[in-house]
Amino acid sequence: xxxxxxxxxxxxxxxxxxxxxxxxxxxxxxxxxxxxxxxxxxxxxxxxxxxxxxxxxxxxxxxxxxxxxxxxxxxxxxxxxxxxxxxxxxxxxxxxxxxxxxxxxxxxxxxxxxxxxxxxxxxxxxxxxxxxxxxxxxxxxxx
Numbered sequence: 001x002x003x004x005x006x007x008x009x010x011x012x013x014x015x016x017x018x019x020x021x022x023x024x025x026x027x028x029x030x031x032x033x034x035x036x037x038x039x040x041x042x043x044x045x046x047x048x049x050x051x052x053x054x055x056x057x058x059x060x061x062x063x064x065x066x067x068x069x070x071x072x073x074x075x076x077x078x079x080x081x082x083x084x085x086x087x088x089x090x091x092x093x094x095x096x097x098x099x100x101x102x103x104x105x106x107x108x109x110x111x112x113x114x115x116x117x118x119x120x121x122x123x124x125x126x127x128x129x130x131x132x133x134x135x136x137x138x139x140x141x142x143x
Contacts, residue, residue: 019043019050020141026102027054030139033075034060037134038123042116053140055117057109057124062133065089065108072106072135101141109134 031039038057043050060075062068066089073083073092080097081104089108096102107113109131114120124131 019052020143021052022054022102022139022141023099026096026099027056027139029079030054030076030104030137031056031058033072033079034058034133034135037127038120040117040119042138051140053138055114055120056137056139057114057120058135058137059133060135063130064132068133068135069106069108072137076104076106101143103140103142105138107136108132109136 035058036056037059040055042053042055044053045051058072060068060071062071069089069092073094076094077083081094082097083092084095084103085093091105091107094104094106096104111121111124113136124134
């Protein structure tokens with residue numbers, strides 16, 4: 001068996017696949033639902049592949065967490081996202097209508113859910129203003 005055949009075979013098995021990451025165009029679209037206050041990425045290893053989740057905290061300009069979640073969901077619907085699971089007022093899971101493998105989990109901001117992302121908490125520590133208008137969005141590819 002030639003080296004090229006082995007590389008083709010191994011590459012097809014997923015051993016050399018790059019990380020699963022959402023296109024920056026999609027992240028820009030999601031960020032556009034409000035004012036970005038903080039953001040980072042998280043890496044996990046799932047089924048032999050590195051998955052990168054974009055974690056965004058966005059101010060959507062509302063007066064309470066329930067309204068913030070509703071406004072974020074409505075804004076994403078206007079961008080052709082569809083709801084695939086709901087547990088209101090805690091969390092909504094959506095799927096992009098333009099990019100079928102891209103999902104977003106949206107929740108009212110709560111610092112307890114960002115203990116593993118200290119950069120998010122540091123960025124928000126310097127922010128003045130109400131946190132009731134903030135939503136957390138985890139945007140990722142799901143295959």
